[in-house]
Amino acid sequence: MTTGDGQQTSDDRSVIGTASANLAEAAVAIVKEPDLTAKTTLAKRTAKAWFTRQISLHGPGHKYSLPDTPGRPDKPELLPPRKMPKRSTAGERGRFALLHSLAHIELSAVDMTWDLIARFVSIGMPQLFYDNWVQVGLEEAKHFDLLRDRLGQLGGSYGDLPAHAGLWQAAQETKHDLLTRLAIVPLVLEARGLDVGPEMIKKLEKAEDQKSADILKIVYRDEKKHVAIGMYWFRFMCQRESRQIEQTFQTLVRKHFRSPIRPPFNEEARLECGMPPTFYKPLTAFGAPS
Numbered sequence: 001m002t003t004g005d006g007q008q009t010s011d012d013r014s015v016i017g018t019a020s021a022n023l024a025e026a027a028v029a030i031v032k033e034p035d036l037t038a039k040t041t042l043a044k045r046t047a048k049a050w051f052t053r054q055i056s057l058h059g060p061g062h063k064y065s066l067p068d069t070p071g072r073p074d075k076p077e078l079l080p081p082r083k084m085p086k087r088s089t090a091g092e093r094g095r096f097a098l099l100h101s102l103a104h105i106e107l108s109a110v111d112m113t114w115d116l117i118a119r120f121v122s123i124g125m126p127q128l129f130y131d132n133w134v135q136v137g138l139e140e141a142k143h144f145d146l147l148r149d150r151l152g153q154l155g156g157s158y159g160d161l162p163a164h165a166g167l168w169q170a171a172q173e174t175k176h177d178l179l180t181r182l183a184i185v186p187l188v189l190e191a192r193g194l195d196v197g198p199e200m201i202k203k204l205e206k207a208e209d210q211k212s213a214d215i216l217k218i219v220y221r222d223e224k225k226h227v228a229i230g231m232y233w234f235r236f237m238c239q240r241e242s243r244q245i246e247q248t249f250q251t252l253v254r255k256h257f258r259s260p261i262r263p264p265f266n267e268e269a270r271l272e273c274g275m276p277p278t279f280y281k282p283l284t285a286f287g288a289p290s
């Protein structure tokens with residue numbers, strides 16, 4: 001909400017509970033916020049303010065300073081991938097470790113999505129683009145809250161175990177270019193979630209942890225939407241720039257992901273998201289003929 005001379009009114013500030021009066025500023029505040037309850041609350045309030053059209057896309061100047069690393073609490077300790085404890089659904093401790101690592105992935109997704117919104121706020125995308133990513137940012141915040149609450153029900157909390165330090169690297173590696181961000185984050189990393197999600201749900205059900213399985217079902221359903229949204233905007237940008245879609249994706253992944261994409265693939269779910277096997281199968285072995 002702005003006055004006739006473009007100034008923001010105090011009503012805007014009360015809408016999302018911060019000094020932010022536009023989507024870009026609020027997105028930066030979410031990424032920077034180290035208190036995780038405040039981070040997800042702000043994400044939910046910002047989404048509500050955006051969808052009720054109470055805040056604008058950006059303020060004058062369009063320059064927003066995003067941090068190199070998101071705001072996080074002191075715990076969990078972040079470790080390199082090779083030092084991470086092995087993830088398993090066997091036994092109570094194994095299930096807790098699995099849910100803890102998934103919570104960390106969702107928290108990274110919260111920061112990466114709001115980073116995308118703020119970072120690419122001025123590149124001339126349709127309003128639907130921001131609607132879609134605000135919806136994704138809202139759902140990632142809900143996923144993190146669900147998993148964090150579940151850790152609490154199991155007698156622990158997020159931060160009890162070390163977490164993977166590598167996830168934010170994808171955001172840093174792709175901060176220069178939206179097409180690259182879309183290729184790596186939704187179309188490689190989130191698509192991988194579709195491959196492994198159903199098996200994790202089955203294992204949790206087998207271990208009679210229905211509450212955790214039900215949370216993963218919500219996450220899986222939403223992540224399918226996120227991959228579909230990623231595909232939609234990747235195609236949109238390729239068409240706008242007259243690029244060949246599959247070739248562009250494969251070139252970007254080889255350059256910025258730098259490791260092959262591992263099968264087995266959930267081909268059915270990927271196809272439902274608009275991603276045919278010809279899109280990703282040539283990436284299972286770099287250098288092999290496609």
Ligand SMILES: [Fe+2]
Nearest residue numbers: 106109140143
């Ligand atoms: Fe998620």
Ligand SMILES: [Fe+2]
Nearest residue numbers: 109190223226
């Ligand atoms: Fe997602």
